[in-house]
Amino acid sequence: MTSTHQAPFAGANALIFGGAKGIGRCVSLEWAKRGARLAVADIDEAAAKATAEEIVAAGGKAVGIAANIMNEASIAAAVASAEAALGEIDILMNNVGGMLNGHPEDIPMKEWQRIVELNYLGSARASLVLLPKFLARGSGHIVNTASFAGLYPYAASRVPYAASKAAVISMSQNLAVYCEPQGVRVSCLMPGPVMTGVMDSMTSWTEDCPMRGPGKETSLMLPEEVAVVLSDGMRDGRILIPSDPVAFDIVKRWAENPDAFIRAKIAEFAGGDRGNPVIPDAVKALIGGAK
Template sequence: MSIDLHNAVAVITGAGSGIGRATAHAFARRGARVVVTDLVGERAHSVADELGSRGVATVCDVTSLDDLQAVRDLALDHFGRIDLVMNNVGILAVGPVEDIPFHAWQRVVDVNLLSVVRSNLVFLPVLLEQGAGHVVNTASTAGLLPYGFDRLPYTATKHAVVGLSEALALYLRPRGIGVSCLCPAGVATNIVEQIAFYGEPAPPRGPDFPVLDADSVGELVADGVTQNRFLILTAQEAADELRERGRDVDAYLSRLTKDVP
């Protein structure tokens, strides 16, 4: 069921910068052809130009089903097939939960979670028909662990993406389609551009996970896809946290809250 990236066709949303751009390059280095999409057309075209003949670019707003259908059609028209889809767009609303307005919740849910739902509706029929392919959903360690109370809409949607991905793997793997869930910790990207701030900032709580550069994360994604791994972590320390949480969630939460005034 593992996918050979050589001459595979990958569609990546949010590929104009950060993890998406780095993964596009990592896939291309392994011989893949990449449909680079981004909300900002200049960024998408710049990355496609970097990839040369292995890249093609288009603008895509992941809150638009029509845009995603246009991406699918471009991939099929330009490269003749689709083998891999990476859902990689995310935004944040940051602040005390009581200060984050409902419309901010709606926006984060629409971009972070419902974009994956739209992508499934558009791309899964193609992969299911050919009986092969791979899906990568970008979540976060904030979708595995409870530290992100200062960005609760992001945390909630990333937990949802993890759960969606895990259940999707049970459905798709018997049909020849792999599923990976990328859960990065700190990564040096421009995601700050996608943050809306509300109220007084709360001091973040959480482990001091290492911060990786985006290129290293792109390599981790490419390796994870070729090895057909479900969970792709950028900080192996997160696995230790998961094990502690799994042994006794009440004790785990008690440890995290004991120093809160």
């Protein structure tokens, strides 16, 4: 690998909350491949340690740590453990998130609050532990995971989720405006449809509520592909990093006439179009092999 490909990862210490499975696991492996040392933090400590062991077996340096992003003391302890194992943290990724499904009137307020606490405030909690340290030394990189659902309207079957991801995008952009002049970089990963296990633990609050997707312009991606897109975007100094650039083409259409865009979505769903993404043949083969 060239040094350009490795930067900003070669020799960096990275802490990933939600780094044990799915996109987080693949980002952990990708960053390690590019020369970073990893602290893999996850509520599933066994999975965090397994991902770390996979990195070590490939010749990298990593440690698996238990962490609950809903608890400030747990976050502080995870940061302390990461620093003890690796040294000063250079890159923080907030990748913890949860999903739900259902009509908004069927979703209890406690679930709205849980999703906001997990998807949005969880990222804020972890950032606030390391941000003062980054600013004090004039370097560091915060990476937050959002979603296409926070970029443009389609996720009518998971309104609290979409709202929380929109908040993450807004937070990331404003943090960039504040932090980058002080030497601290900020990036926001915005995945579209990705083949992960996130829906395996998803609660649906409305029976037979269709899961509405981002549209047939999008494609179902593998988490390994998303990890490469994120890493390349960070290397290139990008702030907003969609898993597929088609997201920005869609946002341009929304910006031209937001009302018309929203009404077109209403008509699509009324006509039975659920907004399912295209599934590439390579992904179909993997799905078939998993059955």
